[in-house]
Amino acid sequence: MNRPDRYRRYIRLALLTVTVVSLSPARTGQNEEAKERRSKIETILRIQDTRSIHDGKLISLLTDPDAAVRERAVHAFGSTQDTSVINLLVDRLVNDGEPKVQLEAAFAIGQAAGQLSSPRRERLAHELIWTRLDQLRGPASGGAGPAERLIEEIGKFGTETALTDLMRRFGNEEPPVHGHALVMSLARFAIRGIVAEEGVLHLLKLIKPPDAARWEAVYALQRIGDHPILKNSIEEIAKLTLHADPLVRMHSATILGKVKNENVSLIPLQKLADSDPDWRVRVNALKALGNLTLDGKPGIIETFRRSFFDGNMNVALTALSVFGTAGLRKDSANASAQVFSDLERIAANRENGFLWQLQAEAASAVAALEGGAAIPIITPRGSPRRPLDARLLVALGTTGSPEAAPLLSRYLGQADPVLYRSALEGFQILVEKNRSNRGLIQKMYDAGIAALSVHDMAIVTTAASILGDSLLLRPAAAPRLAETLERLRVPDDVEAIQEIAATLGKLKEQSAVDALRKQLEQPDRSVVRACASALKSITGRSYTSEVPTFFEPLFTDFDFAYLNALPETVRVKMETIRGDVMMELYKQAAPFTVMTFLKLATQKAFYRGLVFHRVVPNFVIQGGDPRGDGWGGPGYSIRSEFSTRTYERGSVGIASAGKDTEGSQFFITQSPQPHLDGRYTNFGKVISGMDAVDKIQVDDHIFDVKIVQD
Numbered sequence: 001m002n003r004p005d006r007y008r009r010y011i012r013l014a015l016l017t018v019t020v021v022s023l024s025p026a027r028t029g030q031n032e033e034a035k036e037r038r039s040k041i042e043t044i045l046r047i048q049d050t051r052s053i054h055d056g057k058l059i060s061l062l063t064d065p066d067a068a069v070r071e072r073a074v075h076a077f078g079s080t081q082d083t084s085v086i087n088l089l090v091d092r093l094v095n096d097g098e099p100k101v102q103l104e105a106a107f108a109i110g111q112a113a114g115q116l117s118s119p120r121r122e123r124l125a126h127e128l129i130w131t132r133l134d135q136l137r138g139p140a141s142g143g144a145g146p147a148e149r150l151i152e153e154i155g156k157f158g159t160e161t162a163l164t165d166l167m168r169r170f171g172n173e174e175p176p177v178h179g180h181a182l183v184m185s186l187a188r189f190a191i192r193g194i195v196a197e198e199g200v201l202h203l204l205k206l207i208k209p210p211d212a213a214r215w216e217a218v219y220a221l222q223r224i225g226d227h228p229i230l231k232n233s234i235e236e237i238a239k240l241t242l243h244a245d246p247l248v249r250m251h252s253a254t255i256l257g258k259v260k261n262e263n264v265s266l267i268p269l270q271k272l273a274d275s276d277p278d279w280r281v282r283v284n285a286l287k288a289l290g291n292l293t294l295d296g297k298p299g300i301i302e303t304f305r306r307s308f309f310d311g312n313m314n315v316a317l318t319a320l321s322v323f324g325t326a327g328l329r330k331d332s333a334n335a336s337a338q339v340f341s342d343l344e345r346i347a348a349n350r351e352n353g354f355l356w357q358l359q360a361e362a363a364s365a366v367a368a369l370e371g372g373a374a375i376p377i378i379t380p381r382g383s384p385r386r387p388l389d390a391r392l393l394v395a396l397g398t399t400g401s402p403e404a405a406p407l408l409s410r411y412l413g414q415a416d417p418v419l420y421r422s423a424l425e426g427f428q429i430l431v432e433k434n435r436s437n438r439g440l441i442q443k444m445y446d447a448g449i450a451a452l453s454v455h456d457m458a459i460v461t462t463a464a465s466i467l468g469d470s471l472l473l474r475p476a477a478a479p480r481l482a483e484t485l486e487r488l489r490v491p492d493d494v495e496a497i498q499e500i501a502a503t504l505g506k507l508k509e510q511s512a513v514d515a516l517r518k519q520l521e522q523p524d525r526s527v528v529r530a531c532a533s534a535l536k537s538i539t540g541r542s543y544t545s546e547v548p549t550f551f552e553p554l555f556t557d558f559d560f561a562y563l564n565a566l567p568e569t570v571r572v573k574m575e576t577i578r579g580d581v582m583m584e585l586y587k588q589a590a591p592f593t594v595m596t597f598l599k600l601a602t603q604k605a606f607y608r609g610l611v612f613h614r615v616v617p618n619f620v621i622q623g624g625d626p627r628g629d630g631w632g633g634p635g636y637s638i639r640s641e642f643s644t645r646t647y648e649r650g651s652v653g654i655a656s657a658g659k660d661t662e663g664s665q666f667f668i669t670q671s672p673q674p675h676l677d678g679r680y681t682n683f684g685k686v687i688s689g690m691d692a693v694d695k696i697q698v699d700d701h702i703f704d705v706k707i708v709q710d
Helices: 002-050 057-063 067-080 083-095 099-113 118-130 146-157 160-170 179-191 197-205 215-224 228-232 234-242 246-259 262-275 279-289 298-308 313-323 334-348 356-378 386-398 402-409 417-432 438-451 457-467 475-487 494-507 510-519 525-539 560-565 591-602 690-695
Strands: 570-576 579-585 612-616 620-623 651-654 666-669 682-688 702-707
Touching: 002 057, 002 067, 002 560, 002 591, 057 067, 057 083, 067 083, 067 099, 083 099, 083 118, 099 118, 099 146, 118 146, 118 160, 146 160, 146 179, 160 179, 160 197, 179 197, 179 215, 197 215, 197 228, 215 246, 228 234, 228 246, 234 246, 234 262, 246 262, 246 279, 262 279, 262 298, 279 298, 279 313, 298 313, 298 334, 313 334, 313 356, 334 356, 356 386, 356 402, 386 402, 386 417, 402 417, 402 438, 417 438, 417 457, 438 457, 438 475, 457 475, 457 494, 475 494, 475 510, 494 510, 494 525, 510 525, 560 591, 570 591, 579 591, 579 690, 591 682, 591 702, 682 690
Parallel strands: none
Antiparallel strands: 570 579, 570 702, 579 682, 612 620, 620 666, 651 666, 651 682
C-alpha cells in the first residue's frame, strides 16, 4: 500500500512541475501585458490631467492594439475638449472594433464640438447624422450603444438644421429603436434654447396615453417650456399630474407653471402642492404656482400659508421663497392678512420658535413684499448664527428703502468677511432699486473702492462687480483696480482677477494695460483669457497670440501607488448631523477627483466639522467649503474629469467656477439633473442614506468622511 502511494505522490509532483514550467511563460506574458497596459494608462492620465496633448503621445494611443488603452485615450479627450482632434475621434467612432471605444468617442465629440463655429458644427452634425450613424456597430455591453450615444451628444452642439435633420431621420422611426436617445437629444437641444416644432410634436406623442409617459419625455417638454404647441396641449400635460412616477409629476408641474394657463393649471397644481406624497413634487408645484397671479386667489394663498408649516423643511422653505416673489400687498385681501401675519411671525422669530433657515427665508420674503416697513422685523440682532445675519443683511437691501443704508454701513469693514461681503451685496441690491439716488450711489462707490484693499477674495470679487455696474463705472477707479490686480495670485484669487479684468475692460482706461499684460503670465487659462479679452476692449487689438496653448498646472498629484491600492469599488461613509450617507466613488471615471477627495477626507480630516453651505430644494445640497460661504477651497484646484456618467438622484459631483477650477466642494443631487452631464465632474453616487440627504439644510455639519473597508 505504501509504495504505490509514494509513486502516486511522485507522479503528481512531476506533473505539477511540468504544469508550473509550462504555465510560467504564459503568466509572465500576462504580467508583462498588464504592466504595459497600466503604464500606458498612467501616461494617458498624466496627459489628461496636465492638458499636455500637444506632444502627440495621447493621439498615438488612439490606435493602440489594446482596446482598454484606446478606450482610456478617447475618454481623456472628453475632458480636454480639444477641437483639433475631432476628425480622429470620428475615425475611432466608426472604425474601432470595440463598442466601448466607439461610445467614448461619441461622448468626446459631443464634449468638444460645442466650441466650434456655427458653420463647422452644422457640417459636423450633418456628416454624423447622414453618414456616420449608418456605419456604427451594435451596443456596448450593458447599455445603449454608440449610435444612441451619438444621437444624444448631437443635442449638445447641433444647430437648428441638425435638429431638423435628426427629426427627419428618426422622428418617425418604427419601431423607435433610438427612441430614448432622441428624447434626450431633444432635451439637450432645448437646454441650449434650440426647439423645432416637429420635436415638440414628437414628444407630445410619447405622453399619450398619460399613464405610459416616461419622465425623460416630460423633462424634455419642460426644458422646451412656453411653446405655442404646448399651450394648445396643456390639458394633456395636466393629466400627467396624476401619473404614478413622481418624476413625471414634478416635471409636468413645471410645464404648467411655464405655460401659465390658469384655467387648466391652477387646480392640478394646488392639489400637488397640498397633498402630493413626494416632497419634491410639492416643491415644483409651489414654484409653478409662483409663476401665476396670486392676487384675488384666496385658495392658492392659503395653500402657500399652509406650506409655510409643512413638515418637510424643503417644502416650507420653497413656499416662503416663492411667496416672496408674488408681489402681493399686505392689505390686498382678507386671505393675505393671515398669510402676512404668519410670514412676519416667522421672520421676526422673537421666541426662537422657528429654525433660523425658515426665519432667513421669511425675512427675504417680507423684505421683498413690504419694503421699508419690514426693516424693524429683519434688522440683524447679532445672532450666533452667522449665516442668518448674512441673509438678513441681504434682505435689508431687498427692501429698497434708503433707510436700510446706515444699517448696512455698520457692517462694511467688518472683520468677519462673510458679513462684510453680505453687507456689500445688500448695498448693491439697494442701489439697484434706487438708481436715481446719487447719495446712495456715491456711498456704494466709496464702499466698493474701500473693499478692494481687503485681503479676501470674495470681498474683492464683489467689490469689482459693484464697480463694474454701469451706474458706478468711473475712470478714477481704474488705478485702484489695477493696483489690486497686481497683488492677486492664482489659484486663490482666480474669480477676483476675472472680475477685475471684466471691469477694467468696461472702463477702457489705457492706464490699466500694463497691469493686465502682466496677468497674461499667470498659469491659469481662464485668467489669461479674461485679461486678454479686457485688453482687446481697451486697445482694440487681439491678444490671442499671447495666450499660451499649454498651461502647466500648479498642483498635480500622480500618486498612482495610492490609486492602484484602492479597491475597484471604493465606498465611503459621510457622517452628518442628519444621519450617515454611504457613497460609492467612481475610481475609473474620475480617478484624480476620487483620490483628492479621499486624501482630503482621510489624511487631512479636511471635511470634519465643515457644513453644508448651500441647499436648493429638489436640486442639490452642497458642502466641503472651509469658509462655509461657498467661496473657499483646499488652496489648490484640480482639473475637470468629465465622463458618460449621468446625474441621477443621489449623484455626487464636484462644484466648480468653470472648467478645471474644482477643489474640495462637492454636491449631491436630489433628483435627475441632465443639464449637469458633461459639465461637472460626476465622481460617485449615494448607495444608502438619501433620506439623510433630503433632510440636510444649510449649516448642517459633516462629522467625518471615512473609507469603508469591505
